[in-house]
Amino acid sequence: MNDSTESRLQLAAHWLRIARPERALDELQGLTGDAALDYRAYLFRGAALHALERNAEAIDVLRDGLARHGPFPALLHALGSSLRSEGRLPEAEAAFLQGLSLDPNDPDLLLGYALVCLAAGQAEKAGALVERAASHAPESVAVSAARAQVAFALGKDRDMHRHSTEALAYDPEDPNARALHGTASMLTGDSRAGYDSLRSAAAAQPGDEDLRAAAREAKLFNHPLMLPLRPFARINPLIVWIGAVVVIYGLRAVGLGPLSFAFAMIWLVFCVYSWVVPPLVRRWINRSWGS
16 A cells, blocks of 8 residues: 555544544545455544535445455444444444454444444443443543433433533544533523534534524523523422412412412513513524524
């Protein structure tokens, strides 16, 4: 393999490391002959296509690479991740299990299999796999991020916040860690930090519409006009309504009719405010975001 070919492969790896998969594909397109069939060419091309959410193409490329080069853990990891993104969970599980049969202690394979389990609703099993990965890579942004995802699936918001904060400490620029931290911050009541993290994650991944939507919602929640509604954001609306009715009729029952009437009027104004203001603010924010 000549120096030019090796340089292209190294550049492709570099572009993947800094989350520029389209540039990695540009480099790989320049490979010809045997160089285009190199193990790394298949791996980098598959990983780049997966990062661009072109998972059907990634699966074809990675399976071609496995057919040519045999079972390599890195190829199986990329294949399993692409299959998971396509919702083909049994096939993804088979890919990760095949990789783990070759290297039972590979943290990436363990974490990849954990994400498949999470997608299948097996949070406890996913947590056990993440802890196995942690025993081999204790100070890893991927491990902390996976712990945060497991905590989210189990409804443990504060644990999610703690693990996502750890992930950010390991890599402050990691978009996935920022997205997790933003979600955890919103769930635990720190809406300003939540918006900052979600906005940063969305800016780093402009093609991710789910992240953009989450950042818009966080911006909506932080708008000054939403301040009167924030105390009720994490409470079941039915419970709020029942509480208001109990207060209104309770005041009337103890002979405080005027106070009951005043509270009822305040509650009516609050209800109208909650119905009218959020859609107006959302429309203004969507316009400013260009959507």
